[in-house]
Amino acid sequence: MNGHSRRSFLRLGGVTTAGALIPAYAADTETTPRASIDPFVPLRHRWRDVTAGSGFDATAEPYRIRLARLGARAAGYRDAMAAADASLWPDLAFPSLGATPARLRTMARAYALPGTGLTGDANLAAAVADGLDHYRRRVYAAGADEVGNWWYWRIGTPKNLLDAALLIGPHLTDRQSAALREAVDHFLPECRLDDYSGTSTGANRVDLCVVTLLRAVLGSDPAKAALAVSALSPVFPYVSEGDGFYRDGSFVQHTTVPYQGTYGASLLSGLATLFAVLRGSPWEITDPNRQVVFDSVERTFAPIVHDGFCMDLVSGRAIGRQPYGDHERGRAIASAILLLGETASAAERSRWQGMVKGWALRNTHRPMLEAAENDDLGFHARLAAVLDDDAVPAADEPAGHRLLAMSARAAHRGPGWCAGLSMASHRIGHYEHGNGENLRGWHTGSGMLYWWADGHGDQYSDSFWTTVDPYRLPGTTVSTRRLADGAGEAWGDTCPPGRWVGGATDGVHATVGQHLNGFESTLEAFKSWFFLDDAVVCLGAGITGEDGVPVETVVDNRRTDALLTVDEGKGWAHLEGHGGYVLPCGTRLRTLREERTGGPDLALGEVRTGSPAPALGEVRIGGPAPAAGKEGAGGPNPTLGEVRTGGPDQVTRSYVTLWFDHGVDPVSAGYVYLLLPGASLAETRARAADPGWARVLVNTARQQGVRVPSLGITAVTFWNDGTVDDLAASAPCAVLVRERGDGTATLTVSDPRRDLSELTVTWSRPVTEVVHGHPLLASATTGVRLTLTFGRLAGRGGASNTVTVRLG
Numbered sequence: 001m002n003g004h005s006r007r008s009f010l011r012l013g014g015v016t017t018a019g020a021l022i023p024a025y026a027a028d029t030e031t032t033p034r035a036s037i038d039p040f041v042p043l044r045h046r047w048r049d050v051t052a053g054s055g056f057d058a059t060a061e062p063y064r065i066r067l068a069r070l071g072a073r074a075a076g077y078r079d080a081m082a083a084a085d086a087s088l089w090p091d092l093a094f095p096s097l098g099a100t101p102a103r104l105r106t107m108a109r110a111y112a113l114p115g116t117g118l119t120g121d122a123n124l125a126a127a128v129a130d131g132l133d134h135y136r137r138r139v140y141a142a143g144a145d146e147v148g149n150w151w152y153w154r155i156g157t158p159k160n161l162l163d164a165a166l167l168i169g170p171h172l173t174d175r176q177s178a179a180l181r182e183a184v185d186h187f188l189p190e191c192r193l194d195d196y197s198g199t200s201t202g203a204n205r206v207d208l209c210v211v212t213l214l215r216a217v218l219g220s221d222p223a224k225a226a227l228a229v230s231a232l233s234p235v236f237p238y239v240s241e242g243d244g245f246y247r248d249g250s251f252v253q254h255t256t257v258p259y260q261g262t263y264g265a266s267l268l269s270g271l272a273t274l275f276a277v278l279r280g281s282p283w284e285i286t287d288p289n290r291q292v293v294f295d296s297v298e299r300t301f302a303p304i305v306h307d308g309f310c311m312d313l314v315s316g317r318a319i320g321r322q323p324y325g326d327h328e329r330g331r332a333i334a335s336a337i338l339l340l341g342e343t344a345s346a347a348e349r350s351r352w353q354g355m356v357k358g359w360a361l362r363n364t365h366r367p368m369l370e371a372a373e374n375d376d377l378g379f380h381a382r383l384a385a386v387l388d389d390d391a392v393p394a395a396d397e398p399a400g401h402r403l404l405a406m407s408a409r410a411a412h413r414g415p416g417w418c419a420g421l422s423m424a425s426h427r428i429g430h431y432e433h434g435n436g437e438n439l440r441g442w443h444t445g446s447g448m449l450y451w452w453a454d455g456h457g458d459q460y461s462d463s464f465w466t467t468v469d470p471y472r473l474p475g476t477t478v479s480t481r482r483l484a485d486g487a488g489e490a491w492g493d494t495c496p497p498g499r500w501v502g503g504a505t506d507g508v509h510a511t512v513g514q515h516l517n518g519f520e521s522t523l524e525a526f527k528s529w530f531f532l533d534d535a536v537v538c539l540g541a542g543i544t545g546e547d548g549v550p551v552e553t554v555v556d557n558r559r560t561d562a563l564l565t566v567d568e569g570k571g572w573a574h575l576e577g578h579g580g581y582v583l584p585c586g587t588r589l590r591t592l593r594e595e596r597t598g599g600p601d602l603a604l605g606e607v608r609t610g611s612p613a614p615a616l617g618e619v620r621i622g623g624p625a626p627a628a629g630k631e632g633a634g635g636p637n638p639t640l641g642e643v644r645t646g647g648p649d650q651v652t653r654s655y656v657t658l659w660f661d662h663g664v665d666p667v668s669a670g671y672v673y674l675l676l677p678g679a680s681l682a683e684t685r686a687r688a689a690d691p692g693w694a695r696v697l698v699n700t701a702r703q704q705g706v707r708v709p710s711l712g713i714t715a716v717t718f719w720n721d722g723t724v725d726d727l728a729a730s731a732p733c734a735v736l737v738r739e740r741g742d743g744t745a746t747l748t749v750s751d752p753r754r755d756l757s758e759l760t761v762t763w764s765r766p767v768t769e770v771v772h773g774h775p776l777l778a779s780a781t782t783g784v785r786l787t788l789t790f791g792r793l794a795g796r797g798g799a800s801n802t803v804t805v806r807l808g
Contacts, residue, residue, distance in 0.1 A: 039282050040220045044166055046277045047217065048112055050339070052167065053377030055385075058115030062373045062380070071116030074107040078127045083134045095139040097152040101160035104131045108167035113377075125171035128164055133176045135161070141179070142186035149435065150199060153187045155207040162214035177218060184215045193231040202243035202253045203267035205235055210270050213277075225283045232274070235267070236289035240406075240797065241427070245292055248799055249299040250407035254316070256429040257492035258407035260304050261315030265332040268293070268301065272340035279343055294344050297352055301333050303402035303411045306418045307457050308334065308363030312465075313409055313422040313450060316492065317431075317438035320465035327366040327461060328375075334359060334368065335379035338386065353386045354395040360387060361394050365458040401510040401531055405502040405752065405798030408445070410512050412531040417579075417677035419451040419536060421475070421529060423514040424494070425501035430519040432492035439485040440470040442519050445494075447527045449475025449536070453579055453678035464559050466598035467653040475538070477553040479521040479545050487520055494519065500719060502752030502798040504734035509533075511715035511736050513704070513752065522546040528704040528717040530694075535687070536675040537694050537708075542701025543662050543669035551662040553671050555581060555589070561654035565681065566591060572688035575656060580684025582674035584691055592657045599650030670699055697725045712739030726764040731756055733793075736800075737763065739807070744771060747786075748802040751793035760789045766808030774801045783808075 048054075056063045077089070086094040089103070107128045110116040118124045140161065146153045165172050165180060172180075188211055192200055200208060209228045216224030238247050242255055253263035271293050278284050304311045310329040312319040319325065334356045341349035360368035360383060369387060372380040386392055401412045408423040424430040424445030431441035451474075452459055471480055488494040496517035503512035509532055516525040523545040530537040538555075545551045556575075563576040571583040573591075583589055662669040674694060676684055687693060697705040697716070705716035705724045714737040718729040727735055729749075733756070736748040749761055758778070767786040770777075776796070780803070781787040788803060 038220065039222075040217050040225075043217050043277060043281060044169075046279075047163075047166060047214075050273055050276045050378065051163065052109050052113055053381070056377060056381040058113075063377060064115060066373060066377060067113060067115035068117060070106070070113065071110045071118045074110030074116065074118055074124065077103045077107050078124055081127060081131060083130065086138065088131055088134050097139070097148070097157055100131075100135055100139075101157050101164070104128055104135070105160045105164045105167075107131070108164035112167040122171065125168040128168050129172045129176060132161055132165060132172065132180060136176075136180050136183055140183050140187075142182045144183075144186070146187065151204075154192065154199075155204070155211060158184045158188060158211045159207070159214065162211065162218055165218055166214065181215055181219050184211065188212065188215075190227060193227060196234040202235065202251075203259075203263035203270070204253075206232065206267045206270035206274075210274065213274065222282070229274075229278065229283045229285055232271075232285065233287050233289070235271075236287055236292050238292060245296055245300060246404075246406040246797065248404055248406050248797060249296075249303060249402060250404040250409070251296070251300050251314075252407055252428075254432065254492045256427065256495055257316045257432045258314045258404070258409050258428065259316050260301055260333075261310045261312070261326075261329045262318045263316070264301065264314070265310070265329055265336060268296070268340065269332065269336040272336045272343075275343040276339060294340070294348055297337050297340065297348070298355075301337070302355060302398075303404070304409070304420070305330050305333055305359060306397070306411075306413075306420075306452060308359035308368050309366075309457060309461065311411065311420040311450060312460055313420045313444070313448070314407075317434050317441070319441065319444075320438055323463045323466075324366050324458070324461045327363065327371070327458075330359065330363070331368055331371060331375055331379075334383070335372070335376055338379065338382040350392070351395070353389075353392045356383070357386050357392055358394040358396060362397075363457065365461065400508045401505045403503055403505045403510055403512065403800065405750070408501050408514075410503070410510065410529075410531070412510065412536070414533050414677070417451065417453045417534075419449060419531070419677065421512060422448040422450070423501050423512075424496050424498075424516075424519075425514075426495055426497055426499050428501075429492035429494040430488070430496065431494060432490075433486045433488075434490045440483075442470065442483050442487060443473050443476050443478050446473070446476040446478055446516060446519065447514050447529075448473045449529070449538075449675070451536075451579075451675065451677050456578065459559060462559065463598065463651045463653055467596040467651065468557060468559070468655065469596065469657070472552070472554045472557050472657055472659060474554055474557045477516060477518075477523070477525045477527060477540055477543060477551070479518045479523040479547045479551050480549045481521055481547045483520060499753045499755070500732055502734065502750060503529075503717070504715075504736040504748045504750040504800045505531075506736060506738055506746055506748045506800070506802055509711070509713055509715075509736065509738065511717055511734050513717040513719070513734060515719065518545065523551060526701050526704065526717075526719055530706050530708075530713075530715050532694075532708060532711060532713070534676065534679070535694070536677075537696075537706050538671070538673050538675060539696065539699045539704045539706070540671040541668070541699045541704060543671075544667050546665050548665060550664050551666050551669070553660045553662065555658040555660065555673055556675070557655060557657045557659075559653050560656055561593075562656065564591065564593065564656050567685075567688075570685070570688055572684050573658060574679070574681045574684045576681070578678075580676040580679040580681070580687070581658065582676065582684065582688045583672075584674070584688075584694075584696070585672045587660055587671055587673075590659050590661050592655075594655050594657070595652050596655055597650055597652045668701065672696055672699060712741060712745070713737065728762040728764075730758075730760040733759055733761070735761055744804055744806050746802050746804050747788065748800050749788075749790065749793075750798055750800045751796065752798050754794050754796075754798055756790075756793045758789065758791060759793055760787065762787045767805045768808045769806045770803060771806055772802075772804040774803050776801060777803060 110118045213228035251264045253259040308330045309326040408425045408428040410421040412419045430445035498515035500515040513528045525543040528539045566573045573581045695707045702720045707714045716724045734750045739745045763786040767782045770780045776791045778791045779789045
């Protein structure tokens, strides 16, 4: 690996420490005297049951064939082992930090699980033991240097090696066990758990604690077990900065990256495993702050899971790892939730089972139960039980809005559709790259608006990230300045200076804004989204840049070959089977239909063929357009390049792109459009013919606001203090007013900049009384107009604050 020899991995010292004998599962019975006095014996049983799988009939399908395949794979690994001075398997390059330990664990599971044809096979267990010792001597030994990614040495490799060692029990000799424990102690000394910082926070800390517990169980070491539990305590409390859980539902890893999708799922799975394994033992996790983890299921994870897949906007650099990775991450979250339910309250468990059941039933693109056969037998068994239980009703998607202000993310659900918004701020990076991944995700934080209508749960799943134009992500406003692969600092350290990022929500509707500073660009823009029942009103203002290249706002970029109809004269466009777009200000809409090719070596659509979509102002229903490689209606497309057919691992996908061209170095440009997810052609035409449905009150770099009379909504993004129609604010803030039709109204305000010691909002409407106040409401004056003064909002983390009043 990386040209390093065996010598560079090893500086060996003597191994003299004796280790405890780990009984095999066949010999571990609760009737033996040792089992009655050694608390580690039931932990070994529980570890196997929780992690390798239990609760299923090994003779029933699909378990029978899965277990048989596991046995066959393990037998193949055993037969192909050829211990040499370097790699344990000839087909694996030395030192194989990932694959070799994983193969040994596979073999150990075939030994420990029923129905594999190798269950309890002493020869297989001996092969695992020999393999563990071989790998420990040649790669993973006390005295070896960490080379490459630290994660393999402290988490990935020891976890697999220790897991395998526990599963084969006494087939690992005292000497081998002691040497392995010594190696783990070398790479993961106890001091790594002293300080909650760096690479020992959040999901990483949980993984380190899992490894520490496995090390304790292997050596029957009570002190190590106690350390594994006590070192979890910093993970549980809410945080206000850095890695961890936030009160608004955000979860952050790597300091600046929203990460429910991978690190968060790993953390939840790790904690669910530890809770289950340690339950009833002397080391049961009883920290009172562990309730934060249980609360996170509905507060942190459920909002970003839609019909069983996890939105890519919280998966950092992992978004392009493989097609349908969002569905895989959704299953990982579902699996962790069902396991966590085993140690939760009955009420929580019931709600969670209904929620996961709903996800599984609605996910038709990658059916969850079928896919779980290849993930985890234990998860499959738990999910199958829930699906077969008529007493567990499937929960519907929860309508409404969740604004995760501390991570610059939002999720909105309306009837038959869902949307997610990804932004960047002074505390959240534009994008994360690292380990060679996500090298062209530059603009994912520039206001990328994901949305899914019925039947389109795979919109961003099916090779989207390997084929999409990285300069034209939906919803974004970007400078078309060329960027290098992996531009900017790695690991999410790409935060812009803008502080006004967030908004206000009453839980049903929302106003969300982003003061956008372009990534490695002079671009500045003020973007607002108003999330409604069946539409998103999108405003942009103050769009200015000096990069010497065009600036574009991408209305949408759909992975589809659906028919596109455009009527610019009447201000609308419609994409068949997807939805509609209303363009009330007559801004010139540019369109392009193209085929784009990408693959593992061509991340984010490096190769493509292109063709223009309907000509400007023309009404035409989609279909193939003229010759490939021509410019679209918006003029030169800066990413048009050489057309190649690609190799066998490459894929081609169709795209329809709609955008506004603000020109080269624009000054205070703007845009207005309505997104209508799932709307029919007739519904799109009707909405365009009703300009009063959503009235733009203001669209400047000082304020942006809309009024929707039919919903009783007035919403304003106050980038600065000022007055917009009948609303006034004394400082930058977000305000959402909703007249409810029963004589009451709610006013919701927030401080997205998180710096206000006082805020006064005035609504020029007659109000007779404040029905429900807020703890930070310092004063309220009613009468011909309403004046509300709030105290220190700076400490609220950008959260929404709602007051209910009675109208006069």
